[in-house]
Amino acid sequence: MENVFVLDHPLIQHKLALIRDENTGAKEFRELVEEVAVLMAYEATRNMPLEESEVKTPIGPAKVRMLSGKKLGIVPILRAGLGMVDGLLKLIPTAKVGHIGLYRDPETLLPVEYYCKLPSDVSERELIILDPMLATGGSAAKAVEILKEKGATNIKLMCLIAAPEGIHGVHKDHPDVQIYTAAIDEKLNSHGYIVPGLGDAGDRLFGTK
């Protein structure tokens, strides 16, 4: 599948298994989601551009390669995307963070926007949208649309679990968006939940069941 990257590193897969387990409580769930986000960020930033530079070690000058100052932005979709933010910031502490508040209407399954605060230079940044669950794809596609309306052109999406419907839902209008996921599950159930998935990510993160 074009522009879809399944991150099958053993540590990611092991932690995802624990995240899925219904016996994993909120504290452990939060810790694991953050840990997986760190590992996924490591993989998803593989192609970041480097430039030649020089530093002085205690012994003498060394030619080194450093990130070429590309500006990054991370954009969690509230609420569940918040669980991945600190993981990304561990690896990319200078990234700016924008927030997009969306909830999915339980009847129509359509996203409803309730908040948006983005860095003022969002159009110049390489952006990574964060949301653990890509179900119908409505929320992610809406977030992409909001960012593109602000002029963003370089957008990635990082999730933990994607349904085939969600990948299609994003790529139908936004084939340029690279999707990084730890798993592609089987399908959606009649309530729009990913099967087997992990349940409701926001509720499991914040204990709001």
Ligand SMILES: O=P(O)(O)OC[C@H]1O[C@H](OP(=O)(O)OP(=O)(O)O)[C@H](O)[C@@H]1O
């Ligand atoms: O791909 P979709 O069909 O749009 O579904 C996925 C969305 O649903 C969940 O959010 P939810 O509406 O439960 O809000 P929450 O994060 O506040 O719990 C999830 O975190 C995604 O944002």
Ligand SMILES: O=c1cc[nH]c(=O)[nH]1
């Ligand atoms: O399976 C799903 C689908 C949407 N949102 C979730 O949190 N889980």
Ligand SMILES: [Mg+2]
């Ligand atoms: Mg939820």
